[in-house]
Amino acid sequence: MISLSANTAQILLVVLFALSLGFVAYPGYAAARGWARGTWASNQLGWISTAAFIGIIASLALTIWQLGWVALLITVIGGGLLAFLLVSILKSYFQWIGFLMPVLVPLAIGFIRVE
Numbered sequence: 753m754i755s756l757s758a759n760t761a762q763i764l765l766v767v768l769f770a771l772s773l774g775f776v777a778y779p780g781y782a783a784a785r786g787w788a789r790g791t792w793a794s795n796q797l798g799w800i801s802t803a804a805f806i807g808i809i810a811s812l813a814l815t816i817w818q819l820g821w822v823a824l825l826i827t828v829i830g831g832g833l834l835a836f837l838l839v840s841i842l843k844s845y846f847q848w849i850g851f852l853m854p855v856l857v858p859l860a861i862g863f864i865r866v867e
Contacts, residue, residue: 761866762823765811768860769831772807774839775800775850781839788844803853810861818866 756764782789815827839846 756864756866758819758823758866761818761864762815762826764860764864765815765819765823766827766830766834768807768856769811769815769827770834770838771849771853771856772804772811773831774835774846775804775853776808777835778839778846782844782847785843788847790847790850800850800853803857807853807857807860810857814860814864818864 779789781787811827811831812824815824838849842849
């Protein structure tokens with residue numbers, strides 16, 4: 753286990769929530785703007801989407817368990833804004849980050865612990 757300070761854990765959980773939320777929202781967001789969508793976005797519940805849903809649940813659960821209810825508000829608002837910014841700035845390149853999801857989610861679940 754890796755023990756992190758509360759601020760570092762909060763940042764990692766916000767990033768995990770943002771990436772996960774971005775992958776859940778990307779197919780609809782990209783279709784509305786005419787951006788390229790990979791084959792993973794056409795599947796209703798592919799492996800990247802499954803990892804993204806698990807990432808959302810894990811980031812929220814770890815935030816409550818490790819940092820408390822107030823930090824949950826920070827994770828949801830900060831992660832939502834970060835997801836919007838990442839998808840808006842990276843556009844169709846955002847979907848390439850999807851290959852990190854099966855790695856990031858288990859790492860977050862297994863290794864994020866607050867001192």
